[in-house]
Amino acid sequence: MLTLTSPVETRLHRLPAGLKLALLALAAIGLALLPLGGLVLAAAAVVALYLAQGTVFAAHGLRMLRPLWPFLLVLLVWHVFTADLPRGLEVALRLLTAVALANLVTMTTRLEDLISVVERLAAPLARFGLSPRVLAVSIALVIRFVPVFLLRVNQLAEAWRARSRGRANWRIVVPVALTALDDADHVAEALRARGGL
């Protein structure tokens, strides 16, 4: 399955994942507190950071911000209506900068690096019964079963179309959920047969 990590190899890919996440957390707090002048500088710095990784990477980063445009539009219309456009632009800039910065970490950090950070962070939870191994197996199971279920939904939808003139509707969720419960039983048995968790 595709992750959101950028295939364009950058210098940022080589930084440790834990460091990037810690910096991001600090930057997120900083962004929320910055006055307007500092915010503009921060936004410019983020844009420069993207562009420094090459135009292909920067274009990819821009596409990652696409889901935000309906909200930006609403903000714009709202603040034109209340005749307070500068305030609206500031809110929009804060939002865009924060999301772009977080996306930068997502785009430059490989899944396996992030998973190992999660495992390290979750290590203290072992005392409460959540061993890092259980967490790792759970993550792997989800990643494996998303394509399995996608395929199954497609097969059930095709079978539906073979029988009926209409397209598959919500009723298809019943067999999908039922087979998910069955799969869970089978996988649990397989895990137990291999020594358990």
Next chain:
Amino acid sequence: MERSVTQIALFAALIAVLGLVPQITLISGVPITAQSLGVMLCGTVLGARKGALAVLLFLLLVMLGLPLLSGGRGGIGVLAGPTVGFIVGFPVAAFLAGLVVEKWRAPVGVAAFAGSVLGGIVAMYACGTVGMALVLDKTLPEAALLNTPFLAGDLIKTVLAGLITNGLARVRPGALLSRP
């Protein structure tokens, strides 16, 4: 132990799939995804605790950068976006939906519908509205107004969650882990 883990993991995958497939048209012509339906079902089928854990696992994978949120969104950026409140509300919604089905001895479908309304509408929109008010710098009533367009679709999904949970219980009695 193994069984709980696989159930939680596979229902986390189910939430992802329900957000990804366009084949499931809930009501013809209305482009709403079934992702929040998946969240409600996690609660009503797995029960409060396991349901909430399944949602948390799903969100962990989203944070790790898998594009599993409806519309192919993912990464830590969603925590900085305007929909962060709904993301916080997801596990709460599953927990409350499961709790109602576990505790209220009404017919399964009715309890699942009521639980989905309490979790998927009341709790989810409370969290979602607070999140949107903070990120977009609006007052709570203003943010609530911005969220109302999605209310109709989510109300339909609560009805479907009730019908689907009821269907599961009818097809296979004992399938519902929320009603042992």
